[in-house]
Amino acid sequence: MSAPAVDGWQHVSSGKVRELYVPADTASVATATELLLVASDRVSAYDFALEPPIPGKGELLTRLSRFWFTQLGDVPNHLLTPTATSIPVPDSVASRSMHVMPLRMFPVECVVRGYLVGSGWVEYQESGSVCGVPLPAGLSNGDRLPEPIYTPAYKAPQGEHDENISFDRTVELVGAEVATQLRDRSLHVYSEAAAIALERGVIIADTKFEFGHDADGQIRIGDEVLTSDSSRYWDATTYAEGNRTNSFDKQIVRDWLSANWDKQGTPPVLPDEIVERTAARYRELIERLGA
Structure with missing residues (x-):
């Protein structure tokens, strides 16, 4: 599944469950001063991305991360506070994305x-x-x-x-x-x-x-x-x-x-009930x- 297009941002890489974007006018992560981390609904286990995705998972896990970053305010994290010069985050991904600094x-x-x-x-x-x-x-x-x-x-x-x-x-x-x-x-x-x-x-x-x-x-x-x-x-x-x-x-x-799987080859598709x-x-x- 291809990463979604995000206005103002350029997709640069995909992880097992997240997509990484840089501002559209930025050449690469190496030169970026801000990043957009977008959580998908994909689920992974035993180092494999599984099918099908879990509906709403990206939004829920993003909410959890934001909650804990707030609770743990004494420990520095990578979240950025938007400023007047920040690249806007479109509504289409706002609930499942984090605007972060490069680390x-x-x-x-x-x-x-x-x-x-x-x-x-x-x-x-x-x-x-x-x-x-x-x-x-x-x-x-x-x-x-x-x-x-x-x-x-x-x-x-x-x-x-x-x-x-x-x-x-x-x-x-x-x-x-x-x-x-x-x-x-x-x-x-x-x-x-x-x-x-x-x-x-x-x-x-x-x-x-x-x-x-x-x-x-x-x-x-x-x-x-x-x-x-x-x-x-x-x-x-x-x-x-x-x-x-x-x-x-x-x-x-x-x-x-x-x-249901011996961890050999491609993992089986998850049943609807498990999802x-x-x-x-x-x-x-x-x-x-x-x-």
Whole structure:
């Protein structure tokens, strides 16, 4: 599916779920002073973009990012406040776009885990640790960790799989000072957001952040933040009752794929029922958080 034409903006690249634009009179991202990041309704899992899209997903996830950027005002991010000289954002994409500053992104996905679940649970059963971080014995699937842990990943080029890496490897990639800042900011943002969500009856089990530095060298959060695509959300009430699978994210999609696909070749088309259930959970999370 081709990217939509946006008046005043020139399309420059497509990700699994987002489109990137520069002002129409700008030659490239390298020379741009402002960017437009437009979220599509596409959904991805296991590093594949899936079919069909989830209706309304782009708008809902953009609302979530904007909500969290506002809530986390003490952490610099890439949002731009429109000025008289800013390129206008057309109404056709306004609800699912973010007007942002260019960042030079670090090749690291900053993953924070507050609960033992997913690939972390699989690894823990084998080694008693997650991404090299040792954990206490006797934990069960879905248990809250004694404290959140930072488990970075190398952000592979599009079409390749991301790779879990150690903190030492992060130091090799970006230097000790930046690696430390990425870790500390990630843990700070997760802890702040987890407390806010819990007040609204929602658990953030884990999440991932992406950071870059601006033209002045300041490190900022880029891309999306704490969306249903980048985070695992649970209902706190049902979690307390012992149900650790009641997610507000795309876990419905992951679970269906795990049961119906061997992860070889092209993923199967998602059934209508899975698409509808996922869209409903995205909407419910927005309501619960008040985003």
